[in-house]
Amino acid sequence: MENTIKVLIVDDSAFIRQIIRDILSRDPIFEVVDYARNGKDAIEKVQRHRPDVVTMDVEMPILNGIEALEIIMEKHPAPVVMFSSLTAQGTEATMKALEYGAVDVAKKPSHQDLKDLSELSQEIIQKLKTAAGVKNIQKPQRVQSEKDLKIIRKSLVDISQSPKEKGFLDPRSETPRIVAIGTSTGGPRALQRVIPLIPKNTKASFVIVQHMPPGFTKSLAERLNTLSEITVKEAVQGEVLQPGHGYIAKGGAHLRLKKNSRGQLFLDLGEDPPIAGHRPSVNALFQSLRQENIQDVISVIMTGMGSDGAKGIQELKKATKNHVIAQNEESSVVYGMPKTVVEQGDADEVADLDEITKKVLKHLEVQK
Numbered sequence: 001m002e003n004t005i006k007v008l009i010v011d012d013s014a015f016i017r018q019i020i021r022d023i024l025s026r027d028p029i030f031e032v033v034d035y036a037r038n039g040k041d042a043i044e045k046v047q048r049h050r051p052d053v054v055t056m057d058v059e060m061p062i063l064n065g066i067e068a069l070e071i072i073m074e075k076h077p078a079p080v081v082m083f084s085s086l087t088a089q090g091t092e093a094t095m096k097a098l099e100y101g102a103v104d105v106a107k108k109p110s111h112q113d114l115k116d117l118s119e120l121s122q123e124i125i126q127k128l129k130t131a132a133g134v135k136n137i138q139k140p141q142r143v144q145s146e147k148d149l150k151i152i153r154k155s156l157v158d159i160s161q162s163p164k165e166k167g168f169l170d171p172r173s174e175t176p177r178i179v180a181i182g183t184s185t186g187g188p189r190a191l192q193r194v195i196p197l198i199p200k201n202t203k204a205s206f207v208i209v210q211h212m213p214p215g216f217t218k219s220l221a222e223r224l225n226t227l228s229e230i231t232v233k234e235a236v237q238g239e240v241l242q243p244g245h246g247y248i249a250k251g252g253a254h255l256r257l258k259k260n261s262r263g264q265l266f267l268d269l270g271e272d273p274p275i276a277g278h279r280p281s282v283n284a285l286f287q288s289l290r291q292e293n294i295q296d297v298i299s300v301i302m303t304g305m306g307s308d309g310a311k312g313i314q315e316l317k318k319a320t321k322n323h324v325i326a327q328n329e330e331s332s333v334v335y336g337m338p339k340t341v342v343e344q345g346d347a348d349e350v351a352d353l354d355e356i357t358k359k360v361l362k363h364l365e366v367q368k
Contacts, residue, residue, distance in 0.1 A: 003029065004029060004031045005029050005030050005031065005052045005053060005128065005129065005132045006031050006033045006049065006050075006051045006052045006053075007024060007030055007031065007032050007033065007051055007052070007053055007054070007055065007128065008032075008034055008035075008036065008042070008045055008046060008049060008051040008054045008055070009021065009032060009034075009035050009036070009055050010035070010036040010037075010039075010041075010042040010054060010055060010056045010057055010060075010065070010068070011035075011036075011037070011055070011057040011060070011083065012037050012038060012057060012059075012060045012061060013057075016057070016083070016108065016109060019109045019113075019114075019117075020055055020083075020109065020124070022117075023109075023120075023121045023124050023125065024124075024125070024128070026121060026125065027125050029129070030125075030128070033049045033051055034048075034049055037060070038060045038061050038062040038063055038068075039060055039062060039063025039064055039065060039067055039068025039071075040062045040063045040068070041062075042054070042056065042063075042068045042072070043068055043071050043072055043075070043076075046072050046076045046078055047075070047076050050076075050078070051078060052078075052079070052132040053078070053079045053080070053081060053128050053131045053132040054072070054078055054079070054080045054081070055080075055081055055083055055106075055128070056068065056069060056080050056081065056082050056083065056097075056102070057083055057084075057108070058082060058083070058084045058085075058090055058093045058094065058097065059085075059090070059093075065082065065093075065097065066093055066096055066097055066100065069082075069100050069101065069102060070100050070101075073100060073101040073137070073138075077101070077137040078137070079103045079131040079132060079134045079137065080097075080101070080102045080103060080131075081102065081103060081104045081105065081106055081127055081128060081131050082094050082097045082098070082102045082104070082105045082106070083105075083106050083107075083108040083109075084097075084105060084106075084107070084108055084216075085107075085108050085110075090108075091215055091216050091218070091219035092219050094216060094219065095188065095216075095219050095220060095223045098188045098189055099188075099189060099192070101137065101138050103130075103131040103134050103137075103185060103186065103333065104127050104130070104185050105212065105213070105216055106123065106124050106127050106213065107120065107123075107213045107214075107215070122277075123213070126277070126305075127185075130185050130305040130334060131185070133305075133334070134185070134186075134333055134334060136332070136333050138186075138189065138333065175241075175263070175264070175265060176203055176204050176205045176241060176243040176265075177203070177204040177205070177296055177297075177298070177364055178204065178205055178207060178241075178257070178265070178289065178294055178296075178297045179204050179205070179206045179207070179297075179298045179300065179360055179364075180207050180208075180209075180285055180286060180289060180297055180298070180299050180300070181194075181206065181207070181208045181209070181299075181301075181302065182208075182209045182282030182285065182286070182299075182300070182302065182304075182308065182309040182337065183208075183209070183211075183282075183301070183302035183303055183304050183337070184210070184211040184303070184304025184305055184308065184334070184337060185211075185303060185304050185305050185333055185334045185336075186302075186303035186304065186332065186333025186334055187210045187211070187302060187303060187304060188210065188212075188220055189333075190302050190303050190327070190331075190333075190353055191208065191210065191220075191224060191302075192223070192224065192227060193353055193354060194300075194302075194353070194356050194357050194360075195208075195224050195227070195228050195232060195246055196224070196227040196228045196229075197357040198228065198229065198230050198246075198357060198360075198361070199229060199230075199361075200229035200230055200244055201244070202230065202243070202244055202361070202364065203243040203244065204243060204244075204298075204364055205241040205242065205243060205244075205245055205246075205247070205265075206230070206232075206245070206246035206247070207235075207241075207246075207247050207249075207255065207257065207267075207285060208246060208247065208248050208249065209249040209255055209280045209282045209284075209285050209309075210248060210249065210280075211278055211280070211304065211308070212251045213251050213252070214250070214251035214252035214253075215251060216251055217234055217248050217249065217250055217251040218234045218250075220248055221233050221234040221246075221248040224246065224248070228246070230244045230245060230246055231244065231245045231246070232245070232246040232247075232248065233245070233246070233247060233248070234247075234248050234250055235247045235248060235249055235250050235253075235255050235267045235269060236267065236269075237267065237268065237269045238266055238267065238268075239266060239267045240260070240264045240265070240266045241257070241264070241265045241266065241267070247267060249280035249285070250269060250280070251280070252271070252279060252280075253269040253270060253271050253279065253280060254269065254270040254271075254272060254275070254279055254280050254281055254284040254285075255267060255268075255269060255280050255284070255285055256268045256269075256270065256284055256285060256287075256288035257285070257288050257289060257292060257294065258288065258292060259292050265292070265294070268288070270284075275308075276306075276307075276308060278308050281308060282301070282308040282309035282312060282337070283308055283309055283310075283311050283312035284312070285312065286299065286309060286311075286312025286313050286315070286316050287311075287312045287315060287316070289312075289316055289320070289322075290312070290315050290316045290319045290320060293319070293320060294320065295320050295321050296321050296322075296323075297316065297320065297321075297322045297323070298322075298323050298325065298360055298363055298364065299313050299316065299322055299323070299324045299325070300324075300325045300326075300327075300356060300360065301313065301324070301325075301326050301327065301337050301338045301341045301347075302326075302327040302332070302337070302338060302353075302356070303327055303331075303332040303333045303334055303335070303337070303338070303353075304332075304334055304336055304337035304338075305334045305336040305337070306336050306337060306340075307336065307337060307340040308337055309337055309340075309341065310337070310340040310341050310344060310346070313341055313346050314344060314346055317346050323348050323349075323363050324341065324346050324347050324348050324349070325347070325348065325349045325350075325351055325356060325359055325360065325363075326338035326341045326342050326347040326349070326350050326351070327350075327351065327352075327353055327356065328350050328351060328352050328353075330352065331352045331353035331354070332353075338350075
């Protein structure tokens with residue numbers, strides 16, 4: 001069959017290997033070329049088969065998934081989707097895997113999932129199709145030292161602020177400026193090159209939707225919080241937005257902003273149905289900003305498959321004052337979401353990943 005996606009399944013459990021094979025058998029585009037029971041086996045079979053995508057377990061004997069991934073990315077780069085349990089140890093290891101070059105993460109199927117595999121199957125099939133199309137395979141990411149981050153933050157503040165503008169809170173309002181960020185495939189690594197560069201005295205709130213399964217967004221928030229000067233946390237229902245804070249949408253729940261009786265913006269989490277297959281949905285966030293008539297929003301759309309966020313940005317831009325920054329193709333793992341925004345004419349700026357924080361901070365200057 002033409003355009004077949006060759007898959008290598010790596011897991012020490014015969015039960016899991018069979019479930020993944022059964023899921024992939026639902027779509028004729030997939031061809032399972034082989035299996036590996038440990039990381040050492042995986043490295044050898046990646047070299048032998050040159051698969052289009054690899055499903056990789058985290059915890060395995062002889063050589064675990066993280067160790068194998070690091071070697072694969074160095075010697076035989078291939079798109080890898082990590083399959084992880086929802087334990088604290090599993091989700092933390094998954095964050096490390098994404099830093100090492102894994103394209104995406106999926107919830108590892110369990111005995112409980114056998115009751116209804118339809119939703120999980122659709123998610124896994126879509127993730128593997130997306131991963132197989134990734135051409136920009138990224139090598140392991142070096143985490144910058146705190147010393148380096150301080151130097152970069154200071155340079156960004158110097159660039160973005162004049163001496164009279166120390167801080168970005170508009171004196172006419174007690175409401176912090178909103179920076180709304182939407183991303184998907186490749187997003188966790190991209191966020192680690194944007195959020196940690198934000199200075200702690202930034203008087204804006206950063207609201208982030210990252211397509212991720214339930215359970216993993218908490219680990220992402222904790223990782224970003226460790227690396228950042230601002231406080232980063234997983235979104236909590238009803239929490240009032242604070243300046244100098246970043247809020248990550250909870251996996252499995254839409255994140256919207258609403259105003260309370262005092263006019264303060266707060267986080268509203270909803271488990272209503274997925275929108276165009278996504279929950280959380282980037283469109284849901286942007287549409288809530290329009291509904292609440294939030295002005296001077298900075299919208300950032302980053303790497304990801306599909307077009308989630310494009311409709312919401314378009315509606316927001318028509319109704320309010322809204323500055324849109326889209327990540328460029330060269331630095332995107334998957335140029336889908338930002339491409340749609342650019343092609344519909346709603347991007348005010350198109351920026352390389354390493355330029356996004358600087359552009360956000362520059363635009364956060366007090367509006368005269």
